[in-house]
């Protein structure tokens with residue numbers, strides 16, 4: 001997609017962007033404007049791989065239809081993946097996040113870069129139903145669910161807004177297999193994967209964490225089972241590029257796409 005021309009002098013606009021920092025992401029906004037990440041040294045590699053995997057899956061599915069897609073980006077932070085979608089040619093993007101400061105940064109960047117039809121909503125994604133009512137062909141839920149107390153509830157609400165494709169990117173816990181007794185010894189219920197309970201209190205003021213101190217991190221099979229149960233008839237785990245981030249290559253972090261048909 002051709003980048004819009006920002007309104008104003010580039011040096012002044014860049015100074016405005018720098019003043020809004022510190023930034024979590026390195027983002028190229030077109031026309032020489034950019035944000036500079038405060039954590040690039042430790043996070044750059046993972047972001048590049050996540051970007052490549054998400055972009056590949058989205059392009060692979062929508063192809064030339066990208067120019068007519070309506071997208072929802074839940075847990076959008078400063079808009080990193082929203083701006084990626086814009087770069088891919090998605091015309092209408094709605095970002096949602098728990099943190100007003102992050103949304104204000106995303107909104108200002110969109111305005112400075114001259115991007116129209118990008119909307120931002122401040123809410124807890126576990127209450128998405130109360131705040132977002134439109135339908136979206138594409139829903140992103142990246143870097144989010146392992147920060148949530150109720151990841152299934154959140155995915156259920158995103159799923160209700162999603163008419164075609166959902167992309168979930170998440171940390172995953174080790175797979176769990178087996179069964180548990182159910183009511184009596186002879187009756188066994190098989191596990192459909194599992195969730196690990198994570199205490200995030202150690203990341204106290206970190207703007208990347210969730211709304212509550214405890215979070216549930218799914219295993220790969222649990223995530224696929226949830227998506228299938230939410231009506232995504234085809235669920236695919238996206239392969240990382242061979243030179244990608246080592247966590248992705250070891251399957252400790254995954255990108256899973258769900259399709260309605």
Ligand SMILES: C[S@@+](CC[C@H](N)C(=O)[O-])C[C@H]1O[C@@H](n2cnc3c(N)ncnc32)[C@H](O)[C@@H]1O
Pocket residue numbers: 074075076077078080081096097098099102123124125126142143144147148207208209210211
């Ligand atoms: C690790 S960051 C990931 C941001 C971005 N999606 C990415 O993948 O790079 C998690 C983001 O989700 C947001 N978040 C966490 N819990 C949330 C919740 N309950 N509702 C909405 N946003 C939430 C955080 O504020 C943060 O911006």
